[in-house]
Amino acid sequence: MNSLYAMPGNEAFAELLSLHTGYQRRQLLLHHFPDSETLVRMAPPTPGGDAVIVCTLDRPDPKALPLMMAAATARELGAARVGLVAPYLAYMRQDKRFHPGEAISAKIFADWLGHTFDWLVTVDPHLHRYATLAEVYPNAAHVVHVASQLAVWIDAHVTMPLIVGPDQESAQWVTAVSNLLCAPSVVAHKERHGDRDVEILLPEMDKWRDHTPVLVDDIIASGETMVQTLRCLHARTSLPPVCVAVHGVFAEGALEGLLAEGAGLVVTSNSVITDTTQIDISKPVAEAMVSLCEANPTETARRTPA
Amino acid sequence: MNSLYAMPGNEAFAELLSLHTGYQRRQLLLHHFPDSETLVRMAPPTPGGDAVIVCTLDRPDPKALPLMMAAATARELGAARVGLVAPYLAYMRQDKRFHPGEAISAKIFADWLGHTFDWLVTVDPHLHRYATLAEVYPNAAHVVHVASQLAVWIDAHVTMPLIVGPDQESAQWVTAVSNLLCAPSVVAHKERHGDRDVEILLPEMDKWRDHTPVLVDDIIASGETMVQTLRCLHARTSLPPVCVAVHGVFAEGALEGLLAEGAGLVVTSNSVITDTTQIDISKPVAEAMVSLCEANPTETARRTPA
Known part of the structure; x- marks a missing residue:
């Protein structure tokens, strides 16, 4: 036993x-x-x-x-x-x-x-x-x-998702999730200048203006990468983006920062128990x-x- | 080097x-x-x-x-x-x-x-x-x-000290310090009922009523042992006791508890830097x-x- x-x-x-x-x-x-x-x-x-x-x-x-x-x-x-x-x-x-x-x-x-x-x-x-x-x-x-657990949650909660990767490191989760959902995806280019200072460059995505952007990453810590990505999305989408990550570590103020930048919902797995935990892994x-x-x-x- | x-x-x-x-x-x-x-x-x-x-x-x-x-x-x-x-x-x-x-x-x-x-x-x-x-x-x-460092401090700051050990475990420091100072000493008997629940029994010490009690121990953490010893001393001494310890760890409220119970001074070494640090080891x-x-x-x- x-x-x-x-x-x-x-x-x-x-x-x-x-x-x-x-x-x-x-x-x-x-x-x-x-x-x-x-x-x-x-x-x-x-x-x-x-x-x-x-x-x-x-x-x-x-x-x-x-x-x-x-x-x-x-x-x-x-x-x-x-x-x-x-x-x-x-x-x-x-x-x-x-x-x-x-x-x-x-x-x-x-x-x-x-x-x-x-x-x-x-x-x-x-x-x-x-x-x-x-x-x-x-x-x-x-x-x-647990990309498939993320995909199952997105499938159940978001219609017409566009999977958005905030940087190249997120590409592995973005690829897995978008393949499982047969959903379109884009991955941004990130340049890091410090712990809380990152710059995000998003590719062309006009053809998915009617989709809900779902930002997918492995971890939200300072949240700066997702905040910058949300900022880039402002002029490019009519629907509030959803942020999904495996690990919700959330440095102080990180969640508030995401919501202030227009995230409609922030969802993480129970790898770390927080207010955003919705995905059981x-x-x-x-x-x-x-x-x-x-x-x-x-x-x-x-x-x-x- | x-x-x-x-x-x-x-x-x-x-x-x-x-x-x-x-x-x-x-x-x-x-x-x-x-x-x-x-x-x-x-x-x-x-x-x-x-x-x-x-x-x-x-x-x-x-x-x-x-x-x-x-x-x-x-x-x-x-x-x-x-x-x-x-x-x-x-x-x-x-x-x-x-x-x-x-x-x-x-x-x-x-x-x-x-x-x-x-x-x-x-x-x-x-x-x-x-x-x-x-x-x-x-x-x-x-x-x-560092008993000798404690003794040097007591010698320089207290006239006619009576070295008081709050319990049997303190006896090694009490013996060393009183020997170095050629000062009298007593050691109390302690019964512990919990982290913060101890009972102290002091021996007869009437003949040293004109001495300053100097409580000596290796560590002050919760401070309860010294607080109980100070309480026992209330009726038995006319001079405010001095508390001396090697290590001043001080759980929350511990120093305030000692002062409230009548300690005239609380002194520790720089093994832990606190407001009471006076003895350089x-x-x-x-x-x-x-x-x-x-x-x-x-x-x-x-x-x-x-």
């Missing part, structure tokens, strides 16, 4: 995983001492089974120590392997030293996850220079792609989790002992 | 270490992305030298990932070894499974530090069931004791740092490669 644990805030997603798989949810509690240290307390996993910890990794810094303590404790209490389901994976962008002296955060973070967990499931990680997660994450990792995540739990343990043995 | 880096908030302490040792301070900057991820950027260390990162570990959870990224990056940039100076060390109390399913945080945290750093300097760690740091920390570790910390930097590298080689 495999055991499912939810780090705080991940209870609803863990419950969906449990419904899809029959894996038993077990209690995990964090106690905060007056000195701001954290105590993890958890019901023991079934000995010899996998312990699965569900923890999406937006705003990751304060989550690291409690997560590490939960993983180590599950192992001490008898789990044969400890896996992480992180629907959103942090620190994927900083995957090279852009300026001298910078940390290559993606590699360091992945190494740490590799020391801490035997396997990992995540959803549409924001990969750039790494082609696959296996290049950076040392252990068994399963990447779930738990089923393919549950399937990936089962495939890793049932993989031959010797194939997914930890590369480095704790 | 060894290099000194300060994590944010540790600049003043690192500067003192640099003054005592001549080790060169080098820049370390944290950039916070809009999505709350952190980017470490640092000047390269002198190749082949030790890189020393100064980071006191009160409120440790959000510090872990940036600290890990700084250590890994210093190594990538050419440091032969990476050491941590943590004047205050976190997670020392939870050193056994008090209730079923609890994390043994002290061991897990020490393991992580051992993977991340080649050596460690800390000050008066809050050890209970572990007799020495070496039992829990796998690599070279140097514990600095950087010199013995610098000496310990030098002894580890100059130790034979093969003796302090990392037990587990990264």
Whole structure:
């Protein structure tokens, strides 16, 4: 029997995983001492089974120590392997030293996850220079792609969509979604000048003036890329655009910025639970989790002992 | 040449270490992305030298990932070894499974530090069931004791002190300080009923009514132990007591609670920089740092490669 644990805030997603798989949810509690240290307390996993910890990794810094303590404790209490389901994976962008002296955060973070967990499931990680997660994450990792979940939502809620990619990096999701919907698509060209300073150039799209633009991307963080894209769309469409992303991380003011720039609706998946969460991705995540739990343990043995 | 880096908030302490040792301070900057991820950027260390990162570990959870990224990056940039100076060390109390399913945080945290750093300097760690740091920390570790710095401060600022220990755990500091000052001392008996619920029983102390009680302990966190001790002292002393501790962690309201209960003065060391910091412990910390930097590298080689 495999055991499912939810780090705080991940209870609803863990419950969906449990419904899809029959894996038993077990209690995990964090106690905060007056000195701001954290105590993890958890019901023991079934000995010899996998312990699965569900923890999406937006705003990751304060989550690291409690997560590490939960993983180590599950192992001490008898789990044969400890896996992480992180629907959103942090620190994927900083995957090279852009300026001298910078940390290559993606590699360091992945190494740490590799020391801490035997396997990992995540959803549409924001990969750039790494082609696959296996290049950076040392252990068994399963990447779930949820373009079809985005497409199903768009199909049910938008008539005559024009799929709009705010930049070249969004093209993979735009292509997948527009193919699934047999809908037209355009992809903008983006030039980035800073964290919150980007310029968007949209191609010709006059022939779809009667379509609803549906901006599709993997993540909304600062929201600036989508804001600039919405601004470009102002003169070119008669219908309020819809913004759809897998991961709604939303820096402070990001959602308000999108609505102020004319977004009719902003919709994200439950990889991060926010006010915009409407797309349930738990089923393919549950399937990936089962495939890793049932993989031959010797194939997914930890590369480095704790 | 060894290099000194300060994590944010540790600049003043690192500067003192640099003054005592001549080790060169080098820049370390944290950039916070809009999505709350952190980017470490640092000047390269002198190749082949030790890189020393100064980071006191009160409120440790959000510090872990940036600290890990700084250590890994210093190594990538050419440091032969990476050491941590943590004047205050976190997670020392939870050193056994008090209730079923609890994390043994002290061991897990020490393991992580051992993977991340080649050596460690800390000050008066809050050890209970572990007799020495070496039992829990796998690599070279140097514990600095600063009872003499507390004694020097008391000697300079309090006439006729009566050293008061709020509980048996404080006895080691009380004994050291009272011996150094040739001052009388008493140690209370503490019964703990919860994080913020403790009962203090003080022995007979009538013959020192004209002395100033100086409460001495290693740490003030919730402050409840000292508050209860101050309450016990109300009828027994004519002079406002002074509270002295090595580590001023101060949970919210803790300092106000001490002052409200009649503390005339609350004084702590610069292991954690707060409004109460008056005692400089950087010199013995610098000496310990030098002894580890100059130790034979093969003796302090990392037990587990990264």
